[in-house]
Amino acid sequence: MERVIIDGSYGEGGGQILRSGLALSALTGKPLRIFNIRAGRKNPGLRPQHLTSVRAAAAICDAKVDGAKVNSTELNFEPTNLQGGSFKVDVSADQPSAGSGTLVFQTVFPALLFAQQPSFVRIIRCGTHVPFSPPYDYIASVFLNMMKSLGAKGELKLVKAGWFPKGGGELEASIQPVSQSLKPINLTERGHLKRIWVLSALSNLKRSIAVRQANQAVNRLLGMGFRQSEIDVDIRELPSPSMGTSVLIVAEFENVIAGFSALGELGKPAEKVADEAVDDFEEYWRTDAPVDKHLSDQIVLFMALADGKSVIKTNALTQHTITHIWVIEQFLPVKFEVQGNLGEPATILVEGLGFLRQN
Numbered sequence: 001m002e003r004v005i006i007d008g009s010y011g012e013g014g015g016q017i018l019r020s021g022l023a024l025s026a027l028t029g030k031p032l033r034i035f036n037i038r039a040g041r042k043n044p045g046l047r048p049q050h051l052t053s054v055r056a057a058a059a060i061c062d063a064k065v066d067g068a069k070v071n072s073t074e075l076n077f078e079p080t081n082l083q084g085g086s087f088k089v090d091v092s093a094d095q096p097s098a099g100s101g102t103l104v105f106q107t108v109f110p111a112l113l114f115a116q117q118p119s120f121v122r123i124i125r126c127g128t129h130v131p132f133s134p135p136y137d138y139i140a141s142v143f144l145n146m147m148k149s150l151g152a153k154g155e156l157k158l159v160k161a162g163w164f165p166k167g168g169g170e171l172e173a174s175i176q177p178v179s180q181s182l183k184p185i186n187l188t189e190r191g192h193l194k195r196i197w198v199l200s201a202l203s204n205l206k207r208s209i210a211v212r213q214a215n216q217a218v219n220r221l222l223g224m225g226f227r228q229s230e231i232d233v234d235i236r237e238l239p240s241p242s243m244g245t246s247v248l249i250v251a252e253f254e255n256v257i258a259g260f261s262a263l264g265e266l267g268k269p270a271e272k273v274a275d276e277a278v279d280d281f282e283e284y285w286r287t288d289a290p291v292d293k294h295l296s297d298q299i300v301l302f303m304a305l306a307d308g309k310s311v312i313k314t315n316a317l318t319q320h321t322i323t324h325i326w327v328i329e330q331f332l333p334v335k336f337e338v339q340g341n342l343g344e345p346a347t348i349l350v351e352g353l354g355f356l357r358q359n
Contacts (some may be wrong), residue, residue: 003031004012004330010041011323015050016320018075019107020324022057023301024331025077026111029061032077045071047098049091053107056089060108060115067163070094082357084115084177091167092125098242100133103124104157110301112175113152113182114357121173127162128169129201129246134294135261136161137199137248137258142259143298144357149303150182161203163244164263181307181354185299188313188347189252190290196221198233199248200274201262209270210235213247214299218272221249224282245270247277250251251284258284258292289315289345295323300348304334307354317346 006021025032038044046054047070054068054075061079066077082344087108091099112119128136134143134258140156147154152191153176162169198221200214214233222229233331245264250257263277291299293306294312300321314321317340325348340346344346 001030002050003033005311006032006034006327006330007036008034009296010035012319013040014038015318017323017327018050019053019103021329022053023107023110023266024327026057026061026079026082027114028331029079030331035074036334037073037075038239045073048094048097051094052089052091052099053104054102056108056200059087062189067202082111084112084117084119086120089121089123090125098127098130098150098162098164098327100130101128101169101171102136102139105139105171109154109175110319113178115177118177119175125173126169126171127164127167128171129161129244129263130164131263135154135246135248138259141250142257142295144296145257146299148307150185151178152182152302154157161240162239162242163203163242166242167239176308182302183304184303184306184308184310184352185255186311187290188311190256193230194252194254196226196231197250198231199236201236201238203238204243205245209239212270213245213274215280216271217247217249220278245273247274247280249277251281253290256290284315287315287345289313293318296348297324301328303350304328304352305353305355309351311347311349313347315345317342317344
């Protein structure tokens with residue numbers, strides 16, 4: 001197949017271009033050459049956490065890889081044979097790291113949906129709740145639930161939480177291959193609100209901190225006009241070798257699930273953690289868009305793969321989403337239409353190609 005060449009400095013110019021390219025290369029079988037990897041970052045090139053995604057993607061499709069080393073700004077990736085099965089990924093193989101296990105999962109998930117057999121992926125010594133990546137709870141409760149509406153089935157289980165900066169988390173993923181093309185989606189209306197779920201979680205800290213987070217979130221939601229009967233609260237103490245806290249707010253509507261999260265850190269009051277998650281939700285709530293800005297970035301690939309026209313309306317168009325769309329269009333014969341401006345509500349449309357891999 002013709003090699004796809006990607007300039008890693010395009011758009012946002014971060015690690016997402018690498019992960020998206022790897023996912024699409026493994027999925028389509030097209031060789032990938034990516035240069036200028038993370039060119040605009042303070043420490044350009046591959047970092048240890050990016051090498052984890054490279055190795056994971058290579059394992060599932062038996063890829064030949066050149067340039068997979070720390071600080072490398074160029075990578076050649078040649079997939080040969082996409083296979084399901086059992087895989088183990090150690091995020092701290094190169095050095096102790098709280099590198100995101102959920103980003104590793106999202107790198108291999110699209111391709112393994114089209115493998116010939118079910119897959120089980122164990123991701124160890126990783127971060128599960130770390131900055132600049134979706135927390136485990138969002139992937140499990142929002143992303144994977146929304147994937148079911150397209151006909152994609154996967155589960156992600158938290159064995160141990162891994163908090164920044166120590167990490168030490170562990171995830172177990174199960175992915176069922178699809179037998180037919182993914183279904184297109186039309187997410188332009190939320191439908192009626194079913195409930196708001198507040199998850200306040202922590203590890204190796206006083207439970208009272210999680211209670212304070214939950215109370216602050218609920219008080220803010222009541223102040224926005226929601227009724228107590230619409231709000232469910234879940235306080236969890238997660239097993240972990242590290243310590244940390246998080247708040248996730250999940251809004252379940254008739255047609256869509258949206259999620260908004262925030263992480264604690266040393267010196268940050270519990271109330272501020274809750275406020276950050278609620279602020280994110282409030283920004284979404286002020287619009288009528290059903291798809292939260294994080295899900296829009298994660299779902300566009302599956303829209304392109306689906307059989308027929310998909311359309312979503314998101315509460316804020318992000319550079320992440322624009323960059324991801326650009327990478328998708330380098331690999332697949334699709335053309336997205338984006339109606340809206342960066343940072344504002346936007347509608348995203350694409351005629352999906354009805355992808356089914358010929359093994």
